Amino acid sequence: MQTDLIISGFGGQGALFAGQILAYAAMDEGLHVTWIPSYGPEMRGGTAHCTVVISDDEIGSPLVRNPAAAIVLNQPSLDKYEPLMAAGGVLVVNSSLIPRRPQRTDLRVVEVPANALAEELGNVRLANVVAVGALVAAAGVLSVEAVERALAAHLPERHKHLLPANSQALRRGAALAAAALA
Amino acid sequence: MAKQLLKGNEAIAEAAIRAGVQAYFGYPITPQTELLEYMARRMPELGRVFLQAESELAAINMVYGAACTGRRVMTSSSSPGVSLMQEGLSYIAASEVPCVIVDVMRGGPGLGNIAPAQGDYTQIVKGGGHGDYRMIVLAPATVQEAVDLTRLAFDLADKYRMIAVVLLDGSLGQMMEPAELPPFADGAALGTPPAWALTGAQGRPKNVVTSIHLVPEDEEQFNQQLQARYAEIARTEVRCHEYATADADLIVVGFGTAGRVAQTAVKQARAQGLKAGLLRPITLFPFPEQRLAELARQARGFLVVEMNAGQMVDDVRLAVSGQGRGGLTPAVRFYGRMGGIVPLPDEVLGALKALAETAGHTPQPSPVSCLPLDGGPVAR
Incomplete structure (x- = not known):
């Protein structure tokens, strides 16, 4: 069983870190995982994305053509990845920043006002974690608890005080996705 | 030790440190720069040498000089940077001093781009510098192998007094994967320089490290020694x-x-x-x-x-x-x-x-023709 996913947004929205949370959780669950960032001559305000592949078997390609799941944190990311998604894939859309709905009808779309929810929790920088919660609940690739444990185990010491807020963000996103897909 | 989620470039750097690398000389270039950055942070903490050279040319010649002391030394770069190092690599190979080179390959030829590629195979495997030399070339496919082969590169370089190259593409350098780091190499084993090393000739006859053999018979004999060593490696070190x-x-x-x-x-x-x-x-x-x-x-x-x-x-x-x-x-x-x-x-x-x-049908060889010197009709 292999799940490949892409997380994409403006630089600074935490797309790369969101992918790393999933990679840590997968590793701690004893799964195979690869995480690879977009890298290049990037500019401030440009988009950044990462590809994460999680599998119970050795992973060949760390890159994918048609991801089974994606988080798009901004409009350019939706424009780029909506057409590339595998049919039946899970697409988490940050509706706080993306005014349009996805056009494809063969995707499982979860619209999450990630920025608004994060602001409610007191820190807009948690928007990426809200989206991760939604993805995990919708795609069923890892449990919310596994991701929580990974955050506790791998957040740098200086950020440990943010752990309760991260857990809340994760659970808000997961609850919203579960309700949306129910 | 438990697995850690490690980026290829940083995993190689830490593996080199644990293998006992005493000096790193390099010049930044994407997609291997995290390796140099990691060394810049860690090597001084450990009391070892990190030096950002003014160019790749300087870096490889610093490696050459430091390698003459018999200590474990290395550099890393990416394709265009490694092209600049070719003269130094030929000199190092001819001087029979061990060192490790990491080439995180990117798109080429020329300045190319910074995306992953494997276009340096011929340059690295056949020898991009002048003369009949070989380097041991190790090609990892996972971050774990990048760790393991970095350690092996130092061991083989020392064993055969040769350059060992860890050759990977930019995606492996940039990628994170779970990997387990080895323990630090035994400090005692790394402490004594080998007998050929330049350590100051106090109380012993001087050692000479050179790549020059002016008498053709001497140069031929030296080349035969090199070739014998390469043949031995071809018998014993294939993986x-x-x-x-x-x-x-x-x-x-x-x-x-x-x-x-x-x-x-x-x-x-x-x-x-x-x-x-x-x-x-x-x-x-x-x-x-x-x-x-x-x-x-x-x-x-x-x-x-x-x-x-x-x-x-x-x-x-x-x-x-x-x-x-x-x-x-x-x-x-x-x-x-x-x-x-x-x-x-x-x-x-x-x-x-x-x-x-x-498959299974041996194709007919295509007819080969070549123009005569005057460009006239092809002679058969």
């Missing part, structure tokens, strides 16, 4: 990874990232009933030519997958030539992507299916 080769009649050959992508294609081909297998060379010099010759006796076709225009494929052709049943040569096909594009498993699977449909 490769195989998957499902036992009963395979179609063999895919790829190194590094191309090899791991190809393994997925082989699994898919098996699921569709093709008797496919994979040979992924881990040492590119020495090349697993003997194993390929053995496989040629059971295989009707080989598919070589590379992230270049077809470089290692020449070595596969040589290895299997005339080695098939009845002295025939099995079909050897090539599938490659260039410019920084990583092939995906479905592409490799497509090429493998095409091979399966036609």
